[in-house]
Amino acid sequence: LLDEEGSLIFKVDQSGGLQNNTVLSVCEDMDGTLWLGLDNGISFLNLNSPYRIYQDLSGLTGSVYAIQSFDDILYLGTNQGLFYKNPSSESGFTMIPGTEGQVWTLEVFNGTLFCGHHEGTFQIENKKARKIAGIPGTWKISKIPDRSDLLMQGNYGGLNILEFNQGEWGLRNSLENFDHSSRFFEIRNYEIFVNHEYKGLFRIKVDKDFREAQAIEVDTVHRGVNSGLVKYRDDILFAYKEGIFKFDASKKGFEKDTLLSEIFDEGQYVSGRLITDNLGENLWVFTEKNISYVTRGNLDNRNVIRTIPLTEIERRGIRGYESIYGPGDNGDYFIGTSNGYVRLNTEMISEGKFEIRLGEISVSDRSENNVNNFIIDPRDEGEFRNKENNLQIHYYSPEYKALVKPQYQYQLQGMYDDWSDWTENTSVTYSNLPHGSYTFSVRGRAGNSESLNTASYSFSIARPWYLTGLAFMSYFLLAVVGSVLIHRTYRRYYRGHQQALIEENKREMALAKARNDKEIIKLKNKQLKKKFKNKNNELAASTLSIIRKNELLSKVKEQLLSSEDDGTTSVKQIVKIIDKSINRNDDWEMFMKAFNHADQKFLKKLKKAHPNLSPNDIKLCAYLRLNLSSKEIAPLLNISPRSVEIKRYRLRKKMNLTHDSNLTDYILTL
Incomplete structure (x- = not known):
């Protein structure tokens, strides 16, 4: 590419990103983009882009960790070593011998270029490296205020001091009493702030000659992976996932800076790496979606x-090890990537103007297991049948930038009133939309620029056949006919139900009457049982009374007969009176009356079964019916128990009972 005077501006070939080196046609569009027609494709050059991308497709240089421009030479510190090239030359980068391996930092102090390396610290002169300190792992090199002859470097194992002595830089001493990895450190008034990702923030007080750590304070609250520490405009700033914090000397601690912490809003934090440019004017911060920088207001x-x-994806940086150098002689910044660098001209960054346009609209009819697709122009009216309710709407922006991709936000009024999240998709699909009227709207943004317009498309989906006016009229007629049929059916049902209730009530009344009759019978039986029990009790009491009376009289009789005067007339008269009392029929009649009340059927059954029984036999059977023993029966009959046994024997013979049959059991079973 040449300027107006014919001088070469830059050259692009296959090694710089073209698909091949055969360019058959060239076309510049209205935005200044240069389109190249190749023999196997199309490439483009955005001449107005603020970005210039250098990619090492061969993998020679590796991932860039540090960039520095010194004596019109561009230096790249990578994980492969230290490389250099002349920016105006079309040749590639060349490695400086002896610097193979990981380079962590490149710094310029007092006209000298220093390289912090995994193997130590190098001084770069005339494209050659000379090791000036062999302490492994030099993370960072910094000036010491008011001491132009001293530099401080942070290493894997602590802090070390470089001294300019007799025209050469060399290692003077290691800071005593501190041996922690010091990737990030800042110096202020004989205090050193060191950030360790896992152990926290160290605040170290040193002696005036920077030889010894005299006091160490550790803040373990503020710490985190990929955190960063930097000095910006005399403020010590610390950044990690919770925000950006500023050291407050009055409170002797870090306080959150609400303005700067806005950079990490909306979950954009990826790294707390903070970098000031070589003029100290701008503070650079890297987030997921942007590169932000803090500068002074106008x-x-x-x-x-x-x-x-x-x-982060487009810049292809190394998370936690981001690097940026600038501004250079022409105001450009160089941003390190995993396979090269991006050259940024902040003066060319502008808010582009672009519009959003609707593309084709695909409509699907998925009725009856058949999928019928057709495409319509968004300028046509959108009136679709009810089954044509699956739409895919395409939209796009004519703005094309390699590193800034447009994003879109859409809304479907009538279904979703809220706008969607921002997305890079250029189409959206709506399935099974209900009937109704809709308006689809889409807007866009590209970087910090928003689209000039919001593209819209209105359409409607017809009601299904069962929701049309004719369908509602049919529903009304069916409802009327159904109401009549339901009324008649209900009347028949009500009558049948009423008759069933009457029958059920009759059955319930009959069952209730039967239950009542049963209860009455049960009560009568209970009363009869109670009456029978009372009669039995009376009979038992009467029998017991007769037995006791006769026993008493028998004892009196025995006493009288055994007395000395038993032959006198008076004694004999008394004995006769006693015998008469024992043999009185009144007791027997009273007993039989009570017995008949208690067991009315027994005597009838007995006389029917054995009509040849005498009155005395019947009397004995009655006593046996009461389950009385021979001893208890003897007083009642005024005979001895032996005589009772004889009567029992004779009774068995009259009843023709077998030898094995028990007389009492037989009588009890009648």
């Missing part, structure tokens, strides 16, 4: 945050 010195729409 009217005052207050901090102002500006963003550059370069995402």
Whole structure:
């Protein structure tokens, strides 16, 4: 590419990103983009882009960790070593011998270029490296205020001091009493702040000659992976996932800076790496979606945050080890990537103007297991049948940038009133939309620029046949006919139900009467049992009374007969009176009356079964019916128990009972 005077501006070939080196046609569009027709494809060059990308497709240089421009030479510190090239030359990068391996930092102090390396610290002169300190792992090199002859470097194992002595730089001493890895450190008033990702923030007080750590304080609250520490405008700033914090000397601690912490809002934090440019004017911060930098306002010195729409994916950085150098001689910044660098011209960053346009609209009819697709123009009216309720709407932006991809946000009024999240998709699908009227709207943004317009498309989906006016009229007629049929059916049902209730009530009344009759019978039986029990009790009491009376009289009789005067007339008269009392029929009649009340059927059954029994036999049977023993029966009959046994024997013979049959059991069973 040549300028107006014919001088070469830059050259692009296959090694720089073209698909091949055969360019058959060239076309510049209205935005200044140069389109190249190749023999096997199309490539383009965005001449107005603020970005210039250098990619090492061969993998020679590796991932870039540090960039520095010194004596018109561009230096890259990578994981492969230290490389250099002349920016105006078309040749590639060349490695400086002796620097093979990981390079962590490149710094320029007092006209000298220093290289912090895994193997130690190198001084670069005339494209050659000379090791000046062999302590492994030099993370960072920094000036010591008010000491132009001293530099401090942070290493894997602590802090070390470089000294300029007799025209050469060399290692003077290691800081005693501190041996922690010091990737990030800052110096202020004989205090050193060191950030360790896992152990926290160290605040170290040193002697005036920077030889010994005299006091160490550790803040373990503020720490985190990929955290960073930097000095910006005399403020010590610390950044990690919770925000950006500023050291407050009055409180002797870090306080959150609400303005700067806005950079990490909306979950954009990926790294707390903070970098100041070589002029100390801008503070650079890397987030997921942007590169942000803090600068002074145009009217005052207050901090102002500006963003550059370069995402983490597009810049291909190394998380936690981001690098940026600038501004260079022409105001450009160099941003290290995993396979090269991006050259950024902040003056060319502008808010582009672009529009959003609707593409084709695909409509699907999925009725009856058949899928019928057709495409319509968004300028046509959108009136679809009810089954044509599956739409895919395409939209796009004519703005094309390699590193800034447009994003879209859409809304479907009538279904979803809220706008969607931002997305890079250029189409959206709506399935099974209900009937109704809809308006689809889409808007876009590219980087920090928003689209000039919001594209819209209105359409409607017809009601299904069962929701049309004719369908509702049919529903009304069916409802009327159904109401009549239901009324008649209900009347028949009610009558049948009423008759069933009457029959059920009759059955219930009959069952209730039967239950009542049963209860009455049960009560009568209970009363009869109670009456029978009372009669038995009376009979038992009467029998017991007769037995006791006769026993008493028998004892009196025995006493009289055994007395000395038993032959006198008076004694004999008394004995006769006693015999008469024992043999009185009144007792027997009273007993039989009670016995008949208690057991009315027994005597009838007995006389029917054995009509030849005498009255005395019947009397004995009655006593046996009461289950009385021979001893208890003897007083009642005024005979001895032996005589009772004889009567029992004779009774058995009259009843023709067998030898094995028990007389009492037989009588009890009648």
